[in-house]
Amino acid sequence: MTVDPAQKSRFSRRSVLVTPAAVAGGALLTGAALAPDSNAGSAAAVRQITLYAESLPGGLFGYGLAPGAATIPGPLLEIYEGETLEVELVNNTDQRLSIHPHGVDYDVNSDGSPLNASFNAPGETRTYVWRTRKQVDAGGGRFMPGSAGYWHYHDHALGNDHGTVGIQKGLYGGLIVRRRGDLIPDRQFTVVFSGMLINNKKAPDTPMFEARQGERVEFVCIGHGDLPHTFHLHAHRWADTRTGMLTGANDPSPVIDNKNLDPGSSFGFQVLAGEGVGPGAWMYHCHVQMHADQGMVGLFLVRNPDGSMPPGAQAAIDRFQHHHVAGPQADHSNHHG
Template sequence: ATAEPAGKTTRKTAGEPGEVRRITLYVDKFPDGQMGYGLEPGKPTIPGPLIEMIEGETLEIELVNNTDVTASLHVHGVDYETSSDGTRMNDSVVQPGGRYVYTWRTHAPITRADGTIAPGSAGYWHYHDHVVGTDHGTGGILLGLYGPLVVRRTGDTLPDKTFTVVFNDMKTNNLTTAPDFTAKLGERVEFIVIAHGNLFHTFHIHGHRWADNRTGTLTNPDDQSRIIDTKTTGPAESFGFQIIAGE
């Protein structure tokens, strides 16, 4: 990451991509039968951990399945071979007690031969299981096997903190209240919003607005991006944005 020169408000930005990184992700069960991904064995979370990439890099993810059911890892928004699809159709799944390496690749925007632009991978995406419960993995998603992925472009402004919000079908009886999202005045806050289940939802933040584009921020005074404070999202969709707390 880089920062602006002295004398200006410090702004951290995404650096240059590396070539290949490798992480290990674990699938574990909670005592109540729910499931989650985690960066350490026996420490799953719902949603799963935030995974960040920079356009142009490759990420190899070794998925270790510590449960008694077959599980997998499927991703949205980035490039991969069919062997990293995470479905039964091509046997890219992980048996109980097993492990498997998934490879995700990203690329910057490309100018086609006809002069049009092919979009890059930068954006707010998500990953999830695609096999628990049914061949489509709807059981795994209901149990908690999902998480956020952010692909940043070199030079993108980095947030001070990130919150992930997931809409999903679930039982709420006897559950604790949802967590509060807290930030200090002036902090740059990033929201990643993911929708699962069968319903459409409307996401809204009181007292704040953002640009309806890739980052949620205006790039210059003449940026014509629509400014919104509410966004509707449906099953399998995801989006994200940054705001300044209290602005």
């Protein structure tokens, strides 16, 4: 597969921040409108967004920002601490389903679980309200944590009361709650390890994420399914903190390039593409060796600063495209088909 530098749309997808003005105008603003310390409204701002749950080929399902636009993973949503997000979910399927968030506040009506009768019947539209809070100084050098972090959302009602089938079939996505002053990346990618799949695919069909050397890249990593995993990114490393960055010269946080990604967990970090190592085709994968052998591997392509392909990168991509899954071909894919 030859990668065309002109196909920027394949690797420039950003998260979605919806402003009141954008909603009133019937349009959605992408992450390009989100700048550090941007005046995205008051601390108590209420954001609104509509997601559409739809059937996809192969028996899969996805969330999308418009009818016919569902993807796996669903859109990466992003708000600031202190804001409220109202998610209008339109169920365009013939299945019961919902949307359930991690890391934010909500009442029982927005729990997204059948336990609280919080779900969408087939064809139903329902609004879920997610609230966030700011960090609070509790005195004595102690702070009550806020909502800032790399979180995620997923179905909790398709197939059974835990949404097991919905998650297996692609109803999930990333959620970022930022603190004002956080650095804003040039590119963002969501990586979901579920069963023996990455974003419901197995190598060589796993996502190839792309950036130019020197660009600030943000990864949002999410775990689902029944198996423990680890996420490893070749040639890049980050601090094991909320943002992936150190907060000062004496910050004792460990610097890592591999982190556990167990079911239900999530984390995120930022790196500068190719920093210290240059451009090239770099692997990301699960470091449980059996999982990597069976296809839990993808590529992070770092192009030259001008967007051109670095020497050897296309040959590496071609070799990856001829990747053969090793070992027994048992289906550990959560029966996604």
